[in-house]
Amino acid sequence: MKRLMDIVTSLSLLILLSPVMFAVAVMVRVKMGAPLLFKQQRPGLDGKPFYLYKFRTMVHLQDDQGNLLPDQLRLTDTGKFLRRLSLDELPQLINVIKGEMSLVGPRPLLMEYLPLYTNEQHLRHNVRPGITGWAQVNGRNAISWEEKFALDTWYVKNWNLFLDCKILMLTISKIMRKEGINHQGHVSMEKFEGSKEGI
Helix, strand or coil: CHHHHHHHHHHHHHHHCHHHHHHHHHHHHHHHCCCCEEEEEEECHHHCEEEEEEECCECCCECCCCCECCHHHHECHHHHHHHHCCHHHCCHHHHHHCCCCEEECCCCCCHHHHHHCCCCHHHHHHCCCEEECCCHHHCHHHCCHHHHHHHHHHHHHHCCHHHHHHHHHHHHHHHHHCCCCCCCCCCCCCCCCCCCCCC
16 A cells, blocks of 8 residues: 555656656756756665665865865755755655655665664664655754654654655645754754764
8 A cells, every 4th residue: 555655646746746847957957057866876675775866956066186075065055945845855756656765764865874773773774765754754854863763763663554644744844844954063964973872
């Protein structure tokens, strides 16, 4: 039932939001140039890698040594606007249709985080990653990694279709109120370096 809901809803949203996605694509092309999409390998179900798609929100600025500049210097005004309304996430509907993601589930993070998780935190990969999730409607980027992972594993242990519907409704509310977009002192979430001892 979850997979059926993912397919039907994602296809409907792609059709309904196609004018919005076209407008965003034009905006990104005019303001930031090519490519339109940001593509990055992320861990999916059981930790298996897949390529996640987003509309690009940053420019590729480097220092004299060829290292990327900090996110806050590369994030454009257009990117801030797209993130504020979560419009940059819309291409992930394609990931959902392909079966790599679900509408609701723990957010897919970086491949390099996999060996840093505790056994409990690894439970987040027992389900498909989601475009939105229980952690996103309970703090998003404004909470700590430990809090986020605790919410993710709670979702895995307590999943049901009613919970997914509740999360989708709460997600719309959070986007409208623009809550939890940034972590304190960062334009996104600070890098995860492993849980504190005893967590």
